[in-house]
Amino acid sequence: MGSKVGAAEKVRMKSLKSRILKMVKPTADELKSATYHANEIIARLKAVAPKNVEIVTAGSVARGTQVRGSYDIDVFLLFPKGEDERSMEMRGVALAKKIVDKSKKESFIIKYAEHPYVKILLEGGSISADIVPAFKIKNALDLGSAVDRTPLHNEFVNAHLSAKQKDDVRIFKALLKNHNVYGAEAQVRGFSGYLCELLIFYYGSFESLIGAFSRIKIPAIINIGNKTEVDPKSEQGTALLKRFESDFLVIDPTDVNRNVAASVSKQSIAKLVLVSKALARKPVIEVFNGVQYSSTLAKEKLLDFQKAMDFDIYLLAFSYDDIAEDIIWEQLTKLRLRINDLLSRNGFAPLQSFQNIRGGLCIAAFFINRIYNGCSIRRGPSVFMGDATEAFLKAHRESLGLFLQDDRVISLEKSEYADPEMLLLNLKSGRDFTIPSHIRPASRFVYMNKKIPEEHARLLYEAFEDAMITVF
Secondary structure: OOOOOOHHHHHHHHHHHHHHHHHHOOOHHHHHHHHHHHHHHHHHHHHHOOOOOEEEEEHHHHHOOOEOOEOOEEEEEEEOEOEOHHHHHHHHHHHHHHOOOHHHOOEEEEEEOOOEEEEEEEHHHOEEEEEEEEEOOOOHHHOOOOOOOHHHHHHHHHHHOOHHHHHHHHHHHHHHHHOOOEOOOOOOOOEOHHHHHHHHHHHOOHHHHHHHHOOOOOOEEEEOOOOEEOOOOOHHHHHHHHHHOOOEEEEEOOEEEEEOOOOOOHHHHHHHHHHHHHHHHOOOHHHHHOOOOOOOOHHHHHHHHHHHHOEEEEEEEEEEOOOOHHHHHHHHHHHHHHHHHHHHHOOOOEEEEEEEEEOOEEEEEEEEEOOOOOEEEEEEEEHHHOHHHHHHHHHOOOOOEEEEEOOEEEEEEEOOOOOHHHHHHHHOOOOOOOOOOOEEEEEEEEEEHHHOOHHHHHHHHHHHHHHOOOOO
């Protein structure tokens, strides 16, 4: 992978970086506040925790890579290795709950990632601190729970990144946030904070990283520990790709058995590649910021696009249980893809589909051409399945036509639905279609075009804007 940016672009990139850093580096007051609250949380925990439990800060605050306006505090309770993991988690949660000061209007939420942790909301919720129980380990070979590596990540980043490189991490995070590819959660499937830190360490600077990603080829294998790239066509590369089942590998320097980029989707990599190409060619603030989403006139903008393209928008509204949004997002994704397939098999193939969630409401929307053939496809068995093939042919002898698709028999039939709306309304009844366990159809389920409520339109427009590619 090349990593060079032209001489003229370097000058412009340096100017751009200086401008961005002034906007994204935490102010002196923010840094002071983060340090104060982290120290206070640690002092409270020390007062209630056994002496053999070590208490350390972690995450971007501890590493000095936090972005202005976003400095959630992570504090780890490191228990001695040896006790049952479940017992350790419950003890950690109990200790965290003890330090919540309700007289100061503090509150807490028990959250779940790899395992339970406690989010304490300070100063009316304007500042939060995650208290995470884990085992104290010296290396990844002693791993007892999934979060035990985090203090090792702190040690690596603080030992290997200079102050200038930490500022470059901040700039890189801001770029990813602007283009909605920052964060490992299911809704984004982008670049985590730790991955940002490792990539800046590997490439040395923000501009070198941008130059490299403007030319990156997938599959790619980056070994952070020895600062080398592994040829994906080599014997070692082939083995690594097969082992991790991913086309983009960034090997954790604290644990060679972990791909830090495992959660990054191909789409997120592709978006960073496009942004990097544009930024390397034209290092200006407009490219860095990208198209900023605005909910103003969201519904009108959607309807203008819909009229211009002459298709219909069908939006399904759902409510969901109060559980981790990662779980809801995954269930919504599976549901949307199943509906996509169902629409396609009945002659109403969507041009595009979108999903979004926020505050108890989730939506799935489908852009469908107004001209549809009203035919459905029934996929039968392979012709090599004997009796099953004969049974399928007999059952569908009155269809519009029977055909071969590779070795499978398919039947072309008149759709039982007159239009997409009839099919979508039928989903709510649950007949022949199961909606995931934590998602429920809203009382008003299907909306079309002008009848889409403003709140739902904002969610759809946000997803629509994020999916659009801007040419700079």
